[in-house]
Amino acid sequence: MPYPAGLLRVNSMMDLTKAEQMLGLRKPPQSSCTPLAQIYTVLGESSDSLPKHKLDMSKDRDDPLNGRTAWLHSLTGALIVFNCWGMANAFGLFQAYFERYYLPPGTSPSSISWIGSTQLALVFGLGVPVGRLVDQGYFRFVFHSGSVIMLLGIFCTAWCKTLWSLWLVQGLITGLGMGMVFCAGIVALMTWFDERKLGAAMAVGAAGSCIGGIVYIVVARHFLLTHGFPTTMRVLGAISAAALIPPNLVFRVRGQRNKLKARRQHATSSNIMRGFVSPAYLLAAAGMFFAFLGVYFGFVYMVSFASTELKLSDDASINLLIYMLAANLPGRFLPALISDKCIGPLNTILPSIFLSAGCIALWMALGDSGNERGPLTVVACFYGFVSAGIQVLYAPTVYTFCLVSAPRSSSSLTMSEREANQIATDCMGMKAGVIFSALGLACLIGTPIGGALVKYRTARGMERPYLGAQVFAMCSLLLGGCLLLASRVARIGWQAKRA
Incomplete structure (x- = not known):
């Protein structure tokens, strides 16, 4: 509409728009989301670094943190853990089979x-x-390639007949595929949940470890006795192939489509080093290393202990591992609920570590006489239950040390800005990967050290051949728990608060 001369003095179209809004002739614009430039500011970038193409922000609004898509990732993540950890948990059976039947005596x-x-x-x-x-945006490539390598390794194990070929194919190639799938999946899952829900999500996913271990053990035990090792590995490969289909269709990194360019520009060397020099982070990495150095000794060697020292039958020895994994299943949910609802993952994993060390001490106290089958079964079940807290809470604990928010430019951040600030971590995949690598090194040398200690005492005719290895596992757990306690003190002090 025309305005009388002198009624409104406008120097630009912006002034004209503001004048019409003051007179009530035009409604002010209402935006339900934070401008893209503000989100990039929270991520540590300037508005000049915006991509030239139009970014689709509706995807993150449709897939919020802790939403339906997030829990779908948690459910399909159980199939990832079913494959990776189910096969790893079943190695106690293969350890006994290789030692007694498949490989040359001695x-x-x-x-x-x-x-x-x-x-x-x-x-x-x-x-x-x-x-x-994953930080660079290659999640799908890593995840799909790892699935193919993992299946290739499982199927090719059927043709292995020597120790070196079994190590190369079942250990190295299959493990390479498992690592690509598992590490990429865990980092992706972390992006879909906040700290309050990640423990429960990991518990749902980690349930696949116990179920997978039981399924693989039962199937392997049946086919090893009736059809031999090659057929057994082909059947296990078919099960793995079927279980990997849903995760490969569902899994992706939340928001990476929109923030890929920002992540690549944000990952500077100064940002990476700032998170790695934290005393709490370094103590947590060391504590995780020593905890995982001893936690899997019981799962690998309790079967051979029952077979060689207690003279139990093959079925009775394998049932001991099945009972341990069955008790491990409920033990994954209770610590996760306590962590999410009450005290946090770091406060919850500490009692699990010390209780696991106590179970190893009880195992040592049983001795190796032939009438210890019942007590050993009880100790095995209790160890499976309490060690589950370590296995399910290590990822949420790592998450608390990796999630370092970008600096806030203002105390009045909107909800979208807070959400962007929460997701914009200083290279979460890299920082989590360093601790995962420490865990990998611990798992690499932990059980061989235990086996070497068993061999040392056996070769010298010493009583209780497993005693030295049991002491090693117990001390590793105790040291890991103490270092994690020190990381908690370095992070928040001695206050009784969530951590």
Whole structure:
């Protein structure tokens, strides 16, 4: 409409628009989301670094933190853990089978355990390169390639007949695929949940470890006795292939489509080093290393202990591992609920570590007489239950040390800005990958050290051959717990608060 001369003095179209809004002739614009430039500011970038193409922000609004898509990732993540950790948990069965039936007599248990420890180490140990690739936007490439490599390794194990070939294929190649799938999946899952829900999400996903271990053990035990080793590995490969289909269709990194360019520009060397020099972070990495150095000794060697020292039958020894994994399943949910609802992952994982060390001490106290089958079953079940807290809470604990928000420019941030600030971590994949690599190194050398200690005492005719290895596992857990306690003190002090 025309305005009388002199009524409104406008020097630009912007002034004209403001004048019409003051007179009530035009409604002020209402934006339901934070401008893209502000979000880039929270991420540590200037508005000049915006991509030239139009960014689709509706995807993150449709897929919020802790939403339906997030829990779908958690459910399909159980299939990832089913494959990676189910196969690793079942290696105790293969350890006993290789030692007694498949490999030449006299093959060292420590040498055989390198197969399982290499596989287990690579599940964690690829954290640094995989985390870096995920940060750079190559999640799908890493995840799909790892699935193919993992299946190739399982099927090719059927043709292995010597120790070195088993280590190369079942340990190295299969473990390489497992590490690519698992590390990429865990980093991706972290982007879908905040600290209050990540423990429960990990508990749902980690349930696949116990179920997978039981399924693989039962299937392997049946087919090893009736059809032999090659057929067994082909059947296990078919199960793995079926279980990997849903995760490969569902999994992706939340928001990476929109923030890929920002992540690449934000990952400067100063930002990376700032998170790594934290005393709490370094103590947490060391504590995780020593905890995982001893936690898997019971899962690998309790079967051979029951078979060689207690003279139990093969079925009774394998049932001991099944009972341990069955008790491990509920033990994954209770610590996760306590962590999410009450005290946080770091406060919850500490009692699990010290209780696991106590269970190893009880195992030592049982001795090796033939009438200890019942007490050993009880100790095995209790160890499976309490050690589950370590296995399910290590990722949420790592998450608390990796999630370092970008500096706030203002105290009045909107909800979208807070959400962007929460997701914009200083190279989460890289920082989590360093701790995962420490866990991988611990898993690589932990069980072989235990096997070497068993061989040392056996070769010298000493009583209780497993005693030295049990002491080693117990001391490793105790030291890991003390270092994690020190990391908690370095992070928040001695206050009774969530951590």
